[in-house]
Amino acid sequence: MGRSSWRVPIPAPGSAVDLVVVAAVAVLLGLALRALGIPSALLFAGLLAGLVRALAVGPATGVAALPPSLVTGSHAVMGVMIGALLTVGTLQTVAANWFGILLVVAATLALSVGAGLLLRLHPAITPVTGVFAMVAGGASGIIVMARELGADERLVAVLQYLRVLLIVLLMPVAAAVFFGASSGRVAPPSLDASGWAAGALLTLGCAAVGLVVGRLSRLPVATLLGPMLVAAAANLSGLSHGAQVPGALGAAAFLVIGIDVGLSFTRASLRTIGATLPLATGLIIALIVTCAGLGMVLSRVTGVSPLEGYLATTPGGLYAVLATATDSEADAVFVLAVQVLRLFVMLLTAPLLARWLGGHPRGRGPRP
Numbered sequence: 001m002g003r004s005s006w007r008v009p010i011p012a013p014g015s016a017v018d019l020v021v022v023a024a025v026a027v028l029l030g031l032a033l034r035a036l037g038i039p040s041a042l043l044f045a046g047l048l049a050g051l052v053r054a055l056a057v058g059p060a061t062g063v064a065a066l067p068p069s070l071v072t073g074s075h076a077v078m079g080v081m082i083g084a085l086l087t088v089g090t091l092q093t094v095a096a097n098w099f100g101i102l103l104v105v106a107a108t109l110a111l112s113v114g115a116g117l118l119l120r121l122h123p124a125i126t127p128v129t130g131v132f133a134m135v136a137g138g139a140s141g142i143i144v145m146a147r148e149l150g151a152d153e154r155l156v157a158v159l160q161y162l163r164v165l166l167i168v169l170l171m172p173v174a175a176a177v178f179f180g181a182s183s184g185r186v187a188p189p190s191l192d193a194s195g196w197a198a199g200a201l202l203t204l205g206c207a208a209v210g211l212v213v214g215r216l217s218r219l220p221v222a223t224l225l226g227p228m229l230v231a232a233a234a235n236l237s238g239l240s241h242g243a244q245v246p247g248a249l250g251a252a253a254f255l256v257i258g259i260d261v262g263l264s265f266t267r268a269s270l271r272t273i274g275a276t277l278p279l280a281t282g283l284i285i286a287l288i289v290t291c292a293g294l295g296m297v298l299s300r301v302t303g304v305s306p307l308e309g310y311l312a313t314t315p316g317g318l319y320a321v322l323a324t325a326t327d328s329e330a331d332a333v334f335v336l337a338v339q340v341l342r343l344f345v346m347l348l349t350a351p352l353l354a355r356w357l358g359g360h361p362r363g364r365g366p367r368p
Helices: 016-035 041-057 068-083 088-096 098-119 127-134 139-146 153-179 196-216 222-237 247-262 267-302 306-313 318-327 332-356
Strands: none
Touching: 016 041, 016 247, 041 153, 041 247, 041 267, 068 139, 068 196, 068 222, 068 247, 068 332, 088 098, 088 332, 098 127, 098 267, 098 306, 098 332, 127 139, 127 153, 127 267, 127 332, 139 153, 139 222, 139 247, 139 332, 153 247, 153 267, 153 306, 153 318, 196 222, 196 247, 222 332, 267 306, 306 318, 306 332, 318 332
């Protein structure tokens, strides 16, 4: 019997079996990362699994992209998840403190753009890629939008995830040391509070209507923004009856988005990302510190406590921020209102920023 008969067969690159193997590895890795408390564990796991497979196969054979309908569906689910965060209570809180909140949200947007333009000090970074990589808030939505709006979604994904990871690690320490917050840990809000069936119906309905409305109205990044706006409208009007995207659907969307980005990596793109990390890390830390300063401004203008101002302006890590606010008996409603408003502002202005910075929209074709 020849030695070749003992070899384990490797799925053909781009085959259905190949993609199933990548997804299975991503799920197992995601469960391990989630057990360790890593933020956005399934998105990160999908990115790593797709990246490893793309590099293992090599540029000569390549790995086929995920089915476009699957990617579109994951974008739509992500849009519904974001849209469902907007509530009447959120708008009421913003209206009661509108000047201070709009001031810090606008300042955060300006700081993000400034940091992104500074990232262009690296010659391989385009303006739109730099700004999208530094946008403070809405990491998963920005990653979804990056490719269509002309940014390199690989670099955007890595740097957005790096920012969220740094925030999750540093924010509880800063809140405890500088603001006297307790260091307890609570689980993020459940996405299944209103039942799986109602949540699934909301998700499918808002996704379907949002995709149609987004494309008919020529909305930029219609696969994300269309469902997001429809879900927000359903929530504000009371039609959703408080239903949320089921956890399983949300997890699947994160996984698909991560794998989709991971499969587009090349060795050249990894070298570019590695070369930008020192500058990018410094800019991210500076952005986190400056946003903490904006929190002090928000505290002075609105009269909330310094801790609430800090948590409200922390540039990302929404569930970790809400956990700290709840543990510390801070005003979680105020914190959520500021975070959600900034999230919507960042995502809705992203197409305008891309146009201003000279981004060239691309389709879902292969990446270099």
